[in-house]
Amino acid sequence: MTPAESPGERALALARELAPDLAERAAVHDEEGRFPEADFADLRKAGLFGLMVPEHLGGFGASFSEYARVASALARGAGSTALVFNMHASVTGALAQTPDDLVRLLGAPKSSFDARDKALEAAAGGALYGVAMSERGSGSRLSQTTTAYRRTDSGYRITGSKAFVSGAGHVDAYLVTAREADADEPQVSYFLVPAGEGIRVEATWDSLGMRATGSQDVHFDVEVDPDALLGGVEGLTLMIAEAMPQWLVASYSAVYAGVARAAVDAAAEHLRKRGLGRLPAARARLGRADNAVAAAELVVAETAARIDRAPGDPETNRWVWRAKLTAGDTAAQVAASMLEAAGASASRRGHPLERLYRDARCGALQPATSDVCADWLGVAALGEDPDHDAEVPRW
DSSP states (O other): OOTTOOHHHHHHHHHHHHHHHHHHHHHHHHHHTOOOHHHHHHHHHTTGGGTTSOGGGTSOOOOHHHHHHHHHHHHHHOHHHHHHHHHHHHHHHHHHHSOHHHHHHTTOOHHHHHHHHHHHHHHHTTOOEEEEOOBTTTBTOGGGOOOEEEEETTEEEEEEEEEEETTTTTOSEEEEEEEETTOSSOOEEEEEEESSTTEEEEOOOOOSSOGGGOOEEEEEEEEEOGGGBGGGOTTOHHHHHHHOGGGTTHHHHHHHHHHHHHHHHHHHHHHHHHTGGGOHHHHHHHHHHHHHHHHHHHHHHHHHHHHHHSTTOHHHHHHHHHHHHHHHHHHHHHHHHHHHHHOGGGGSTTOHHHHHHHHHHTTTTSSSOHHHHHHHHHHHHTTSOTTTSSSSOOO
């Protein structure tokens, strides 16, 4: 790191250095639907698992803006790899950036801060974390969580099944949402559950796009220590999701902005090689795509800057939902247009644009979906409370 180079700038430089290798391996990982182990070995070696970890705990101490730039750079190489990395960054980012004063106000004991720092230090040392929130039948609506926990003499017993768990079977611990088994009202809590006995991965992932994320079903019947309860307080999940949704919503936007940019890059390369850049229609499509991606990148950057300045502010949260909607829709639209501009030859399996088209199409489907984001923004535009005034609970 040069004297003028910040840790965040160094992390971005590392991501950009790795991106060509990720891109070179992406086609094989996609074709085989195989988790990109070599990619994550490179990320671990570069120390990027510690991107969100504070410097005093061995990490880069990145801001949300710095995360967004790194995630987009990785996505220009391989969307699946960037998406799994996003899940890890969402865990470490939420741990590192949830204000201590807020957690104390909610009743967190000192031991919870020690457990948090231990988890963050482990990430800086190379531990990879996954997110186990979604469930079959209810998706990512946290209030509908059926995975349950019960208090035991030695901690908590967690039982239930999760779907779309990116990196399943390859992570060192899972961030699991579970509800108190015997509570009348839904009280959903976060647990950081170490991989190991009592966790079974079921190979179910065979998807349209993002095929290398290894987003399998995972079944839990496991006992955990008291320190596994994040924040040391039960029932924080819904509260934090509503107050600071950036890691559940806006973090995806950086990935799909990167995928959209990769589609423009791949289309430009294809048009040059085929001599199609002489066609005004092809150039116009490329120009519109470049413009649309630049606009999405600006929305993501503005959102990230607002998150850095005022996390949880109502206007910040409005931008959080805008970013996810913009990036998800832009990626799908741009990739489709670039595939048309390139012609039928680019639709063959193995062509970068064919893979990017499928990866980009997943952006609007990733929670929160584009329709959910648009509805949230519509309720807000009516001057109502988008987290509570909808007929169906948002979370």
